[in-house]
Amino acid sequence: MPISPSSSAQAAREGVAGRLRDLRKDAGLTVVELAAGCGWHHAKTSRIENARTPPSPTDIRRWCAVCGVPECAEDLVAASLNAETLYTEWSRRVRLGLRHLQSSYIQLFRATRLFRVYSPTLVPGLLQTEGYARALLSSNARLLDVPDDADQAAAARLERSQIIHEQGRRFVLLMEEGSLYYQLGDQDAMAAQLGYLLTAGALPSVSLGVIPRANPERALWAPEVFHIYDDALVSVELLSAQVNVTQPSEIALYLKAFEQLRGMAVYGADARTLIVRAIDALR
Incomplete structure (x- = not known):
């Protein structure tokens, strides 16, 4: 077992x-x-x-x-x-509310210069719009059976995400093409989210990669959501908990996986083509 x-x-x-x-x-x-x-x-x-x-x-x-x-x-x-610090259940992380959870990351964000994020099913949190984030956080509140403060939590997430506009930091964000089609919120909210990806992906500090669904040479399966903060911490998101990885050999494995995933993604005009295709599918 x-x-x-x-x-x-x-x-x-x-x-x-x-x-x-x-x-x-x-x-x-x-x-x-x-x-x-x-x-x-x-x-x-x-x-x-x-x-x-x-x-x-x-x-x-x-x-x-x-x-x-x-x-x-x-x-x-x-x-x-x-x-x-290996395993922290979400039910413990959110006991003070979803808004407090969003704010709890600020110190870590401030200390990080290079953000690397892989997301197989969702738009990365740093690029989420308010409507999209509100729908996601509200569904999380229902799942965890905690008070739904998604409005305040989404606003806190957006405030935290303003760090992508600050100088001195780099953001390498990867998402699977399928995440462009998993609708959160109503159609207008999803359209706004996809439209924002076109804008945010052009920011000088942001490298946004989309891994196409049709990839006959895929070198790595889609693992769980994970965030790499510099080379010091990997945060892995499970359904029930957050797992923090700090051992150098394990961080090296996630870095290796991230580089393989990054090599399968498309960027720039090719990524925008996939996003526009997802926008068209909403109509």
């Missing part, structure tokens, strides 16, 4: 604990000797190795230094941070 997403965080914690325990044993150290070298009580070593207490970055660096493998520290630090 596969591990459920809700247990993946604990599995990740246990993975970090197991790697730390292996380093201690490979170094020939007892629990007491490791603790003495790190300057803490041996009970803390046991709690860390049994995944009952998550180690801090400083704990991990001391542990690796005492074991004689300081070069292992940074990957383990990243793995530990990833375990603690």
Whole structure:
């Protein structure tokens, strides 16, 4: 039976604990000797190795230094941070409302210089119009059974998205052609959304790619929605939760996948042709 997403965080914690325990044993150290070298009580070593207490970055660096493998520290630090922020249910993220969820990303957006987004079924959030975003967020509220503050949430999303007009940032946004046809809101709202793609795709800071449905040389299947913030964080959106990936080796895999997807997309006039075709299909 596969591990459920809700247990993946604990599995990740246990993975970090197991790697730390292996380093201690490979170094020939007892629990007491490791603790003495790190300057803490041996009970803390046991709690860390049994995944009952998550180690801090400083704990991990001391542990690796005492074991004689300081070069292992940074990957383990990243793995530990990833375990603690790996899985957050949407029901928890939206407990203060959908508008608050939109605003919670502002600090991350401000700290990011290169945004890379892949969306298989929706217009990327950074390019959503108010009517489209309102319809999407309202449906999310119904699914999650939370109060519907979609009007305020859509306005907050648009305010947050104004970052695409600021200098010093780049946005590489990929969407599947099929997402141009999944209608959210009424026909006028969808037409406005598609029309905005023609405008936003021409912005100097934006590279908008559309992956055609008819692609006999497709190199990669359509994965889940994911956002890459610089090279430091990948945020993956599932139906029930948000998964944050911080381990360098996993980020590298998403970067590789993104480049493969980017190579299958069309841009400029070819992308506009696909968008105009979707607009015509609304009539």
